[in-house]
Amino acid sequence: MIKKIKDDDNAVSISVGTVLMLSITVITLVVVVGSFYTMMDRHERSVARDQFEIHGNDLALQISNIDTAVQITNNYGGKAENISYQFSLPAAIARHQYSIELSNSTREIIFRSESGPETEVKITYVTSTSSVASNKVYSGQDYFELYYDANSNLIGIR
Amino acid sequence: MRKSDDAAQMILIASFAIGMAVVVLTLMLNSIIFASNTASESNVETNVYDYSNTVQVTVEAYEKAYSYSYNGSVNDAKFNDYIGVFSRKMTESCAFCGVIYTIEHGDFQEPYFTQNGLIDGKANWTVIERINNTDTFMVAINSTAFTNGTVFSVEAFDLSGTIWSAKFVRSGINVNVSVTDGVTVLDTYSSSSGEMNISSNLIDGSSFFNYYFNDETAGKTYSIRFINGSATSGTFLIAGDTINGNQFEIERIDVVETRIEMVKNGNLKMNALIPITLPKGQA
Numbered sequence: 001m002i003k004k005i006k007d008d009d010n011a012v013s014i015s016v017g018t019v020l021m022l023s024i025t026v027i028t029l030v031v032v033v034g035s036f037y038t039m040m041d042r043h044e045r046s047v048a049r050d051q052f053e054i055h056g057n058d059l060a061l062q063i064s065n066i067d068t069a070v071q072i073t074n075n076y077g078g079k080a081e082n083i084s085y086q087f088s089l090p091a092a093i094a095r096h097q098y099s100i101e102l103s104n105s106t107r108e109i110i111f112r113s114e115s116g117p118e119t120e121v122k123i124t125y126v127t128s129t130s131s132v133a134s135n136k137v138y139s140g141q142d143y144f145e146l147y148y149d150a151n152s153n154l155i156g157i158r
Numbered sequence: 159m160r161k162s163d164d165a166a167q168m169i170l171i172a173s174f175a176i177g178m179a180v181v182v183l184t185l186m187l188n189s190i191i192f193a194s195n196t197a198s199e200s201n202v203e204t205n206v207y208d209y210s211n212t213v214q215v216t217v218e219a220y221e222k223a224y225s226y227s228y229n230g231s232v233n234d235a236k237f238n239d240y241i242g243v244f245s246r247k248m249t250e251s252c253a254f255c256g257v258i259y260t261i262e263h264g265d266f267q268e269p270y271f272t273q274n275g276l277i278d279g280k281a282n283w284t285v286i287e288r289i290n291n292t293d294t295f296m297v298a299i300n301s302t303a304f305t306n307g308t309v310f311s312v313e314a315f316d317l318s319g320t321i322w323s324a325k326f327v328r329s330g331i332n333v334n335v336s337v338t339d340g341v342t343v344l345d346t347y348s349s350s351s352g353e354m355n356i357s358s359n360l361i362d363g364s365s366f367f368n369y370y371f372n373d374e375t376a377g378k379t380y381s382i383r384f385i386n387g388s389a390t391s392g393t394f395l396i397a398g399d400t401i402n403g404n405q406f407e408i409e410r411i412d413v414v415e416t417r418i419e420m421v422k423n424g425n426l427k428m429n430a431l432i433p434i435t436l437p438k439g440q441a
Contacts, residue, residue: 066206069430072210076432077274080272080428080429081431082428082429084427085427101184
């Protein structure tokens with residue numbers, strides 16, 4: 001009986017065998033390609049986070065720079081009337097639009113992408129002379145501006 | 159015949175495996191290219207020290223222009239010439255580093271005894287710290303600018319507190335002075351001109367008045383501060399030695415408000431109004 005099964009080459013017909021092989025190949029391909037998509041997706045999110053960190057650190061550094069300039073001016077007994085820094089950011093990072101929020105209470109720059117909460121990045125900034133006005137801006141503007149308002153002694157973004 | 163058929167199948171399987179490897183590699187490479195392409199460049203201004211340097215250079219240029227044009231009073235034409243040349247040179251040299259530099263200044267004003275010389279400046283401030291000898295100490299108070307009912311005082315203090323002070327109060331067109339050792343009043347005087355030479359014990363030009371400043375501060379390490387400097391305007395000169403042996407001289411005759419404007423690479427703009435006390439307002 002056992003011998004019979006082993007020797008039996010005709011368990012499936014050639015046509016059924018072909019269909020079976022084809023379907024197994026298709027399923028395997030779908031799984032392989034799908035796993036690549038998942039990998040790409042994860043990669044995209046990590047790229048977005050990296051990008052936000054780069055831009056966030058730039059902003060944090062520039063906020064500190066403006067704060068230092070205010071401090072230098074104050075040391076001379078002067079008044080910083082207007083300090084502004086214009087910069088541009090890409091309209092979309094990793095195919096998604098995003099928002100930049102300055103938070104005065106937590107002293108953080110928060111980047112949020114529309115792709116979801118996994119890409120949220122928070123970067124701490126430091127100021128000593130002035131404070132930061134809480135505000136939120138969205139990507140897609142031609143340029144952004146960090147500005148210092150002498151009357152309120154606040155650094156803001158617009 | 160049968161054996162070579164098997165070998166051909168092995169080649170087929172091997173080529174399939176190689177094909178798969180190429181696909182995987184291509185996908186991986188593609189994702190790396192994707193990552194590097196989306197990385198945007200940083201274009202941040204990394205420092206503000208050039209701003210600090212520019213402000214310092216400008217302040218020094220004003221001090222030099224003042225001493226160059228001062229002969230009893232400031233020669234405005236000479237002063238403006240000097241600043242004009244300075245401004246042109248600064249604009250030229252800044253242009254090479256992508257900075258547009260502009261300065262403009264207002265009129266000379268009589269300085270208040272505040273830190274920056276303006277009426278809204280810091281009223282209580284330390285003029286010079288840690289000195290052990292004062293060669294010259296002269297104050298000229300403008301009694302007409304003196305706010306009635308306010309007290310302006312100059313104090314010498316060390317770790318134990320105030321060791322000497324002179325309090326100035328307006329009395330009509332006169333300025334009343336009362337000198338203390340920090341606790342008890344040592345002497346008083348009503349000055350008609352407001353001009354006091356504290357280190358030489360002279361008042362109103364050549365009248366003698368003992369300020370006890372030299373006696374009270376002799377052999378001590380002390381600092382000098384102004385209290386309520388916004389009460390009146392006037393000029394002063396303090397010169398002497400700090401404890402590390404360096405000489406210092408602080409002299410104020412005028413204050414001028416200067417606007418410094420810098421635009422760097424078109425995207426960083428700074429605009430500050432800096433009062434400069436002349437001829438040498440800071441130690």
